[in-house]
Amino acid sequence: MRTLKTQVGIVGAGPAGLLLAHLLRLEGIDAVVLEAKSRQYVEERIRAGVLEQGTIDLLNEAGVGQRMMAQGLPHTGIELLFDRQRHRIDLSELTGGRQIMVYGQHEVVKDLIHARLAASAPLLFGVEDVRVADFGSSAPKLLARHEGEEFEWTCDFIAGCDGFHGVCRDALPDSARTVFERVYPFAWLGILVKAPPASDELIYASHENGFALFSMRSPEITRLYLQCSPDDDLANWPNERIWSELDSRLATDDGWQPNVGEIIQKGITPMRSFVCETMQSGRLFLAGDAAHIVPPTGAKGMNLAVSDIRYLSRALTSYYRTGDETGLLHYSTTCLKRIWRAEHFSWWMTSMLHRFFDHSPFEQRIQRAELNYFSTSRAGRTAIAENYVGLPWTD
Numbered sequence: 063m064r065t066l067k068t069q070v071g072i073v074g075a076g077p078a079g080l081l082l083a084h085l086l087r088l089e090g091i092d093a094v095v096l097e098a099k100s101r102q103y104v105e106e107r108i109r110a111g112v113l114e115q116g117t118i119d120l121l122n123e124a125g126v127g128q129r130m131m132a133q134g135l136p137h138t139g140i141e142l143l144f145d146r147q148r149h150r151i152d153l154s155e156l157t158g159g160r161q162i163m164v165y166g167q168h169e170v171v172k173d174l175i176h177a178r179l180a181a182s183a184p185l186l187f188g189v190e191d192v193r194v195a196d197f198g199s200s201a202p203k204l205l206a207r208h209e210g211e212e213f214e215w216t217c218d219f220i221a222g223c224d225g226f227h228g229v230c231r232d233a234l235p236d237s238a239r240t241v242f243e244r245v246y247p248f249a250w251l252g253i254l255v256k257a258p259p260a261s262d263e264l265i266y267a268s269h270e271n272g273f274a275l276f277s278m279r280s281p282e283i284t285r286l287y288l289q290c291s292p293d294d295d296l297a298n299w300p301n302e303r304i305w306s307e308l309d310s311r312l313a314t315d316d317g318w319q320p321n322v323g324e325i326i327q328k329g330i331t332p333m334r335s336f337v338c339e340t341m342q343s344g345r346l347f348l349a350g351d352a353a354h355i356v357p358p359t360g361a362k363g364m365n366l367a368v369s370d371i372r373y374l375s376r377a378l379t380s381y382y383r384t385g386d387e388t389g390l391l392h393y394s395t396t397c398l399k400r401i402w403r404a405e406h407f408s409w410w411m412t413s414m415l416h417r418f419f420d421h422s423p424f425e426q427r428i429q430r431a432e433l434n435y436f437s438t439s440r441a442g443r444t445a446i447a448e449n450y451v452g453l454p455w456t457d
């Protein structure tokens with residue numbers, strides 16, 4: 063057994079764990095990051111790709127925004143499509159100039175891994191059997207196996223950034239953990255297509271066959287999603303069926319259509335809303351997907367992980383600079399305000415745009431009336447815009 067020491071032990075090298083390690087390093091705070099998967103796996107894992115204004119600013123301030131600014135696609139609006147009509151939500155005009163950036167989450171992950179390795183800071187991939195212990199004491203421990211050898215890190219704090227299927231949330235004592243959850247009666251089938259995006263902006267479509275989303279990754283790659291059944295199998299979705307459903311659900315009276323091309327990736331993502339309260343116990347803190355999940359309709363997943371890390375890095379920095387523990391004591395309460403705002407927005411966008419096959423004709427009409435109001439009234443569009451670009455941080 064090798065015994066080592068660090069200030070902050072971080073489990074998981076997704077956006078949450080990597081950003082925390084980076085922000086702490088800028089403050090001269092040591093950390094080790096332990097990741098179960100390989101570097102290639104995490105760098106190629108395709109996830110969502112919409113960064114809020116606050117996320118863009120934070121990555122730039124942290125010095126890891128160069129490639130995002132060069133290769134990301136800034137967007138000043140999104141569109142809602144229903145009854146064959148497109149309705150533009152002018153994000154910038156409605157929010158005093160704020161905007162979003164389309165830049166894949168795995169690209170953010172690549173940038174953060176590159177920064178950490180370039181600084182020769184500890185980041186281990188392929189780590190097995192990670193355990194957390196003694197976080198009720200002032201010397202919590204992180205244990206793991208790496209390349210056949212057992213390791214034990216004695217830390218000041220542990221950050222559980224290990225995603226929804228990680229081990230840290232389950233380590234919280236039952237008395238510290240209440241779970242709030244909704245599982246939706248549908249999933250998203252996502253495809254990556256080798257074809258230039260046919261629109262400069264994202265299009266969220268509500269159709270009687272189900273929801274569809276037109277998005278993009280780069281000037282050469284289109285990203286598309288279709289609402290499907292939660293227990294669907296990719297085998298049920300040959301390419302012809304995918305294109306025919308996209309054709310129906312994205313049809314417009316103005317003749318717009320996505321460009322067709324080779325499908326280079328296909329996957330099905332389940333949809334759930336999930337929050338774990340609290341997000342801390344003793345010296346163990348959860349952040350990102352380890353503590354909460356949103357359905358992807360509001361594009362909030364990575365932005366919420368970034369928000370948690372902003373609070374956690376500030377709280378840890380205050381503690382190391384001045385011994386002030388206030389930020390750490392209030393970490394969970396502070397994060398949860400923004401988390402529940404995003405949970406509401408993501409649930410609401412999901413409910414407004416998807417087809418619920420058990421809805422009565424009355425409920426279908428009500429849903430359409432809501433979509434109509436929020437697309438055409440300035441007040442409605444402003445509510446969507448300010449949530450979509452992300453409400454400014456006030457603390």
Ligand code: APR
Pocket residue numbers: 073074075076077078079096097098099104109110167189192223224225226227228229349350351352362363364365367
């Ligand atoms: N030991 C070490 N690493 C682990 C363990 C474990 N036991 N369990 C999980 N991990 C790793 C995963 O392999 C993953 O790389 O933790 C990482 C968690 O990263 P993410 O799942 O990307 O979660 P997070 O960093 O919180 O980012 C949230 O990810 O799922 C999307 O939509 C979500 O955009 C949001 C973002």
Ligand code: PHB
Pocket residue numbers: 109110111112264277278285358359360361
């Ligand atoms: C994506 O491009 O993957 C994407 C965009 C917007 C969303 C969800 C996913 O709401």
